[in-house]
Amino acid sequence: MTYKDAGVNIDSANTAVSRIKKYAKQTYDSNVLSNVGSFGGLYQFDQENVLVSSTDGVGTKLKIAFMTNKHYTIGQDLVNHCVNDILVMGAKPLFFLDYIGCGKVYPEVIEGIVKGLSIACKENNCSLIGGEIAEMPGLYKEKEYDLASFIVGKVKRKEMIDGSNVGKGDIVIGLSSNGLHTNGYSLAIKVLLEHAKLKLEDRPKGLGCTLKDELMKVHMGYLKPVSEVLTKFKVKAMAHITGGGLVENIPRILSNGMSVELDKKNWKVNAIFSLIQKLGHISDEEMYRVFNMGIGFVIIVNENDVSGILKILSKYSFKSQIIGKAVDGNKKVILNN
Known part of the structure; x- marks a missing residue:
């Protein structure tokens, strides 16, 4: 099953954005x-x-x-x-x-x-x-x-942070999510409620709560922890992992000539994503393009600042970890197993 099967066409949305850019730019001033x-x-x-x-x-x-x-x-x-x-x-x-x-x-x-x-x-x-x-x-x-x-x-x-200073070898830190946040629900509903016929009061194995409670978890806010990091360290780029997942959101903040490699084994994928993938028979490629897959926010920093930043983030309720690094490339995300 795919996002398109659930009625959402990411490619069409991207095409629409590319077509309207010229009209928006006609209104710009200095x-x-x-x-x-x-x-x-x-x-x-x-x-x-x-x-x-x-x-x-x-x-x-x-x-x-x-x-x-x-x-x-x-x-x-x-x-x-x-x-x-x-x-x-x-x-x-x-x-x-x-x-x-x-x-x-x-x-x-x-x-x-x-x-x-x-x-x-x-x-x-x-x-x-x-x-x-x-x-x-x-x-x-x-x-x-x-x-x-x-x-x-x-x-x-x-x-202001714009990603222009990201260089080869810079480290990608992932701040964990608590679930779907607010993206991918069309596919989640299609798989869980319509295809698998689950009920909102069901407690699927591994979730630790009802499906209702899992799907209604509040989208996490990262302002306080990230602001604390910004007061003490130079951050080169950041990305909020929303619709399009890691694959489409990180390239939005990369300059030409840079890509990132992410090691999937470096963070834990939430149980809800594993459940959706299993019940919907969804490919890894589709999952990582639709959902945040356990990472809600990304920070890219110099390697020398990583330990200090992780120490700050360790005080907060979510987990933070190194998930990859910046490499030469063309604004792509390379996912390694």
Whole structure:
């Protein structure tokens, strides 16, 4: 089974992005510092500071929220996802806005969503300054909604991280994820609930919890640990491992002439991914292109700084480890068994 079988075509999405780049670039002025496809949009605010913005959603993880009638964790997912995206450039969040489109407004559901947004915004020192609720009967089913967001952060121009200094032999450190985060849910639902006929209350072997609890785990936020690293060490590049997995997200922050080699044996793949792969008969290639496969965030640093960085990260609840190194190449990820 593939992501395309579940209705998601990554190649089509990539083609769409390549086709719209020219239209976006026609609007740029001299203050725009980034290209379409970056983790965040960069805009020179003044001589010292750069605004970093991003927009995103939580995809079909919403379906699990609908099934469980649990909505506040979705809000947390969304904030953490967006904060991680702008963190890639070294930015810290300033403010956040949300958009909720629904078939019918249920006040208790809206309250749950925004409660989750508030929880995560407070955790990330980010102000939730506005949003929109759009009730559109006939467009959305009555008890369903879509959720999107917009975040703006700030970084000093001289401290901005863009991957341009990554060199051969630099080390790739992987910060572990706690599960799917907010990506690959269309395929996960297709395999687990539709193909394998599992129930959300089932406890598949190896998970240690119900399928519902596994699929609703909150997308991890990496702002605090990474910020601590940034205060003490020079980080050359970072990547948030979202849709497209390690294979498509790391190349987004590599300069021409550089690739990375990753050793799969160096980190533990979460049990949920092994379950999906087994039940869906999915190839390794497809798994690593769809899911984060146990790594939620990547930092690329000089070899001499690795031990100090790992010491800092060891204080946090997730595991961090060396997962590979930078090599000569053409912006590719080479996965070694």
